[in-house]
Amino acid sequence: MSEENNIRVMRILQPTYDVEPTLDRRFTKNKMEADCTPIVKEYLTGKSWSDEKEVNTEMSETITNLVMEKVREANLDRYKIIVHTNIGENRNQTVRVASHCLWESTLDSAAEINFISEQLWCTVVIIGLYVH
Template identity: 35%
Template sequence: MESSDTFLIRPHHQHKFKPAVVKECIREIVREKLSGVQYDPEEVPQLSKTLADSVKEKVKNAGFDRYKLVVQVVIGEQRGQGVKMSSRCLWDADSDNYAEDVYLNDSLFCLVAVFGSYHY
């Protein structure tokens, strides 16, 4: 007798984490929330959390159901300086991926990265 278990260790192609789709989600939320905002060090912690939660919710609604999502938001004062951000992950290169975007205005910069790890 055959078992009808449907245990998947890899997502179907149409359900894979798509960086272009996620980047567009990031861009839309960040532009909406930060347009015209001035840097205020007192408000940055709450603003970072709000942005991370909004981005995570939008990405979840884009159809990445079986992915564990990690959203990283860095906000700083814009003074013409350069900023580099790096990260390292141990994951399955076939099913896991990430997307990132940068937002700048006259007062602040914002770096957002979303990491998607497939969970079976």
């Protein structure tokens, strides 16, 4: 192997000096809830609870992927997005889903979507964390 074949290409990135996203590139709770609620409702309307773990796992993964695709359309380049989906059988029980996170309150946020039918309930939490 000759020296000519071992050429290394270096990419030099210039600093942007951006410490905050512009207003159109911010993760906002209201926008995320408005954009993603119809996706969850459309997917789950008419679905019923199954005692088979695989069916419920597939439903949860599908909802998570659909929501993640919609969030990616917003082009939030510098945000780490986390989508957490919970699905359960509706037997008129009370369920509370809580999460705890430390973040920069001016840049980071979370959105929550709830769906309840006669057969099942679903809670989707979308967390957007700004990466400096």
